Amino acid sequence: MTQARETPLLSCRNVTKAFGSLTAVNDLSFELAAGEVLGIGGPNGAGKTTLFEMISGQTGVTSGTIALEGRDITTLSPVGRCHAGLARVFQLNTGFDSLTVRENVLVAAYYGRAPRRMPGLRVPSEVGDRVQDALGRVGLEASADRPAATLPVIDRKLLMIAGALAMSPKLLLLDEPVGGLTQREIDRVADVVRQVAAGGVTVVLIEHVMRFLVQLSNRVMILHHGKKLYEGDASGLSRDRDVVEVYLGHGAGKEVARMAADRAEVRHVG
Ligand SMILES: Nc1ncnc2c1ncn2[C@@H]1O[C@H](COP(=O)(O)OP(=O)(O)OP(=O)(O)O)[C@@H](O)[C@H]1O
Numbered sequence: 001m002t003q004a005r006e007t008p009l010l011s012c013r014n015v016t017k018a019f020g021s022l023t024a025v026n027d028l029s030f031e032l033a034a035g036e037v038l039g040i041g042g043p044n045g046a047g048k049t050t051l052f053e054m055i056s057g058q059t060g061v062t063s064g065t066i067a068l069e070g071r072d073i074t075t076l077s078p079v080g081r082c083h084a085g086l087a088r089v090f091q092l093n094t095g096f097d098s099l100t101v102r103e104n105v106l107v108a109a110y111y112g113r114a115p116r117r118m119p120g121l122r123v124p125s126e127v128g129d130r131v132q133d134a135l136g137r138v139g140l141e142a143s144a145d146r147p148a149a150t151l152p153v154i155d156r157k158l159l160m161i162a163g164a165l166a167m168s169p170k171l172l173l174l175d176e177p178v179g180g181l182t183q184r185e186i187d188r189v190a191d192v193v194r195q196v197a198a199g200g201v202t203v204v205l206i207e208h209v210m211r212f213l214v215q216l217s218n219r220v221m222i223l224h225h226g227k228k229l230y231e232g233d234a235s236g237l238s239r240d241r242d243v244v245e246v247y248l249g250h251g252a253g254k255e256v257a258r259m260a261a262d263r264a265e266v267r268h269v270g
Pocket of ligand 1: 019022024042043044045046047048049050051
């Protein structure tokens with residue numbers, strides 16, 4: 001008996017984005033099953049952020065289609081995509097400086113989940129609960145009443161993740177969540193992402209920090225000139241000559257092989 005194939009959580013079909021004569025993303029297709037963590041890497045200018053822009057609706061596709069749980073969202077507004085279950089954390093800070101940490105997350109929780117016609121009248125207790133839960137998941141409860149502007153860089157990054165989590169997303173897009181952080185801080189963000197994924201949220205992350213990418217991703221996709229250079233297990237990265245040549249470099253290739261082996265070891269022990 002043939003088994004019905006499950007609808008992918010996210011499906012990108014022949015997606016292309018051209019800026020004039022420059023094709024930033026070129027006929028890219030991939031699928032994501034619910035519960036996966038997909039890590040996207042690649043050289044600067046490979047088209048990674050442009051891909052996120054198209055998935056989250058900040059920019060339109062030149063051609064191709066994007067579907068969330070089988071529903072075509074290619075032309076849906078960014079806010080419509082939020083309400084459909086898609087949340088994106090940007091590479092650069094997007095918080096409101098003058099609002100407190102709690103208020104920042106409240107804005108996301110209030111507007112990110114359902115259409116609001118009369119803002120500011122009454123915040124349902126269910127929204128307050130989601131805010132509290134999100135703050136707890138990233139470990140920012142103690143800073144809840146601080147203005148966002150006073151937070152250190154790591155906490156601002158965690159605040160953006162909390163905002164996304166407060167929308168109870170099905171799919172979370174993280175654009176370079178650990179860029180510029182120390183190893184200790186990277187580990188803290190990795191713990192948060194691991195917990196989020198363990199809670200059933202599907203994650204796509206863009207990251208140049210290979211340790212983070214390798215440790216967290218079930219599958220890795222490397223882009224180059226807007227096309228897929230590699231898609232597969234992290235352990236295959238260092239064996240792929242094109243990936244080593246174009247992205248990792250020969251020295252780093254060995255290091256990535258070690259990281260992938262460590263990950264396999266952790267999985268085995270766990
Ligand atoms: N709005 C735009 N207008 C014109 N060109 C753009 C625009 N946005 C991106 N590009 C170009 O598209 C290409 C892909 O850029 P993109 O930011 O997606 O790459 P990336 O892989 O995310 O790079 P990085 O790792 O440096 O963040 C680059 O050549 C970039 O200059």
